[in-house]
Amino acid sequence: MSEGAGRHMADSVKRAAETPDEPMPFAELGMKSDEYDRVKAILGRRPTGSELAIYSVMWSEHCSYKSSKVHLRQFATKAPASEALLVGMGENAGVVDIGDGWAATFKIESHNHPSYVEPHQGAATGVGGIVRDIMSMGARPIAVMDALRFGAADAVDTRRVLPGVVEGISSYGNCLGLPNIGGEVVFDPCYLGNPLVNALCVGLLRKDQIKLATAPGPGNKVVLFGASTGPDGIGGASVLASATFEDESQAKRPAVQVGDPFMEKLLIECCLELYAADVVVGIQDLGAAGVSCATTELAAKGTGGMTVDLNLVPLRDPSLRPEEILMSESQERMMAVVRPDDIPAFMAICRRWDVPAAVIGEVTDTGRLVMTWDGEVIVDIPPGTAADDGPVYERPFHEPAGQAALNADTPDRLERPGDLRETLLKLLGSPNLASKEWVTNQYDRYVRSNTVLAQPADAGMLRISEVIEPERRSSAGESEPATPTDAEAGATIEHAEPTTRGIALATDGNGRYAKLDPYAGAQLALAEAYRNVAVTGANPLAVTNCLNFGSPEDPEVMWQFAEATRGLADACRTLGVPVTGGNVSFYNQTGSTAIHPTPVVGVLGVIDDVAARVPTGFVAEGLRVVLLGDTRDEFGGSEWAHVAHRHLGGLPPQADLEAEKALATVLVEAARRGLLAGSHDLSDGGLAVALAESCLARGVGATVELTGDAFTDLFSESASRALVAVRPEAYAEFASLCGRHDVPCYGLGTTGGNALVVKDVFEVPVEELRETHTAALPALFG
Amino acid sequence: MSAARVGVVTFPGTLDDQDAARAVRLAGAQAVPLWHADHDLKGVDAVFLPGGFSYGDYLRCGAISRFAPLMDELVPAAKAGLPVIGTCNGFQILCEAHLLPGALTRNASLHYVCRDQLVRVEQTATAWTNSFASGQEILLPVKHGEGRYVASDETLAALEAGGHVVFRYVGGNPNGSLNDIAGIRNEAGNVVGLMPHPEHAVEELVGAPSTDGLGFFTSILKNLVNT
Amino acid sequence: MARVIVDVMLKPEILDPQGQAIARALPRLGFSGVSAVRQGKRFEVEIEGPADEAALAEVRKMAETLLANTVIEDYDVRVEA
């Protein structure tokens, strides 16, 4: 029935008023009947198909955080006072003051499920999405990181998922010119059907250039720019488009989104030039829920009203219905609010970068978001009701039935090894502890020329040295005289001299610890990332987090979530580092079996002078090897229990946050005074693995002596510990610094030679360590 | 007398232009931005075609860029003797533009590779390598997915016979290049292309653990002063 | 000995950034009259025996499981003319 213009009429507001009882497919769109009733109450009538599209996506778990909100609030209410925090939770990404007028914005986000369905594209678009979040704050993205979790390394499906995910991250991030400065690769059978792909991006901007997602100023124009809108990721909306009209065109609607990193690179440069030209009043990236989300959020945070003509949205597929346009998750799109006088300049910059752009609407002060299609009003809603007033659930939770038994099954019953040399090699060659070079060699870590530390390092570190003004100027080829980018012929590339300042970033998370005790597990994740930043000499400042859990409708999962958020919020307060933003990923489960609760925590720190950064490991011979922190008999959730016995039980290591804080203070101060020649934090695999990795860093061996039980000393995973290499002449000063802060400090031995020697226990040539460490992943993945 | 002026070209998708400009400045020259859409070389003394993913590396690396208006100016200028260097994507563009023979294809490993790579300087008689000693081994990062140099047997034989292979990988070939070729030059020696990145090995603190890349920039300065 | 051709193209509804970039570049290169370009893959599979129904069925299975990613791609198998 495609006569006439070949286009069906859309369900209009007028029609909705006339057909109040027409059944709408809210359930198919994942909406509960009480939620649907609320929409009707808000509007005083049934919603149109387009309105239902908007409410259903905006009130989805993903966009509204309806199950997590009540718990996430603690990050704000318990947040420590922080002078560095410029923009906190609730914006696209948090912003922190890093000194000298510079600010950094960073955030981590999940793209788990899409990466299982289509690993390459899922992971690639995960990177693309988080990069746009950072751009929308007014920043230049300067680096990415990726925290990954897969099923068992030798599982057949892992061989499909891992190479695809890595290739997706590699192809997208490399093409954007963003150095990849760190991340994690962890294997555990619990992630087999639910791999985790958490991508982090950090951006840099001047403190006074922060942009916000807001649409103020009636009369200002709404511009959609970037890729055209196609039928990507709108599985649900097709139901709607065909529900009220029998329609033949809706058969093929892919759930998979394909990324175009080249378009995103153009968008980055285009946005930066738009910001520099000061032609952007407000800006929002298009991610989940696409145009629905961008228009409702911009309008809700601005003057409160907006009109949009959906016919003006540039389409890749002309058969798209308005409901589908609203829900499309096509990648590489942004929405800006622009003063009418600035439109010519805005469009000229977009043209210069080959970025398609279209004015699709206008800001109003009516308090209504009004959208039209073929001249008819199809949406007329108060935008805040969709963007901010979504449902909030106090989901029931209780401790899992097996939790007490799990905690009672301690590793004490496990047989401890006689041959510790063999144990070390077994751990070092196990997929979780083996070298991740197979992965990281596929990532560009050098582009932008500011990478001070990257793989293999405890934290990635970047020098702050950025061009403030867009430097690439054309002297010809632009017709509009209004173009703000015309520059004199022969202009040299403008630049800011590199500062000495730097930022460091680390992400960590341990699902086994969190499974044993989600409260402590989340704290340990934070403690490890915090420690990884501090061992490089940077002062930890702020936190982002990605909370990966099973179904919130399962009270046992919800308990894990409640405990983890409580633990993380408490630890942030104790350590004095606020949460600036993050992401929740629920429903990571296969059938009724959830993944281990996996809070992944990212910490950002600042170092005044990157020349004072402490490299990872043993960099020279003749250094004193010093262990900081106390070692207890702690094997619950340890890598040893996992590798040697496939055992998970007992309690995770104790999270002593005061000790963690003291350790960081000592590390940062010692770095500032130039006392440390090298360092490495202790985590999975304990001292033995830290020693081995330190030797591998530059091929320098070491001889150390233990005082307690060798197995415990070598393999326990007690937290709040680090290994440092100190020049002999600096040792006294360093030891007294430790004393002043009550940080236990044990001289273990000296660096040098071609082997790791643990006196009276074992000796392993560095080459043998290297062979074991590097062979594992290539053997599995080719 | 003003400093030597080295043009640094930006195509859509170029990534290492800032880095190249910084390296040019570190060496004491002036970096002049050249925009792909301009028909204007701005009177520069030499041109650096930096790495990246121009046009997303779509179709083939460098295939679309070589049609840029700027290339209409650059190709005749290079043929007339203007010193030009292309690194990584810049090398690919030079091959696509037929300023250098052969082609760069998908790495034999089928993976993108980023690593610190030892490279032997085989030829110092070029505008960009005269500061090096012949046979000198230098450490530069490679980072590319399509760096495997291929050419017909005749071309390869001619390159070798003429001494036009300027750089060779040593201690492992990262991409399967024929004859371990990392970089080549044209007949006249003013046009050089290589896959490794000198601009990422110019400062102690950042990039690869080496400052060997500086030699490229001191070479071109020496060359410009001498002419 | 026979040669079987497997053509693999992105499904029509899936974004083809490469094809789009080529199509956008064409006018600048002086080519007009092209409304769209899509880029896909072509495989030449040399089989040892004759290209009979059994062999083709085998290649089809190969296309389905290995050569094409059927989440986003369609394929077509034929004996070379």
Added chain:
Amino acid sequence: MARVIVDVMLKPEILDPQGQAIARALPRLGFSGVSAVRQGKRFEVEIEGPADEAALAEVRKMAETLLANTVIEDYDVRVEA
């Protein structure tokens, strides 16, 4: 409106690691009887007018200068059957 197909394959003397990797993987996946695989590109070019000789000449030029790198690749242009 017509569709012109451009097939681009590496010249036979140029190593094709992608094709080789596929050929090597086949036996592991249970496929036998394949002696070689080569991977190339297939372009679908939609032209606005009819696929007459003039249009084909234009596409051939496009293939020669842009779609294929004739240093290493051969191409074939044809109207879709």
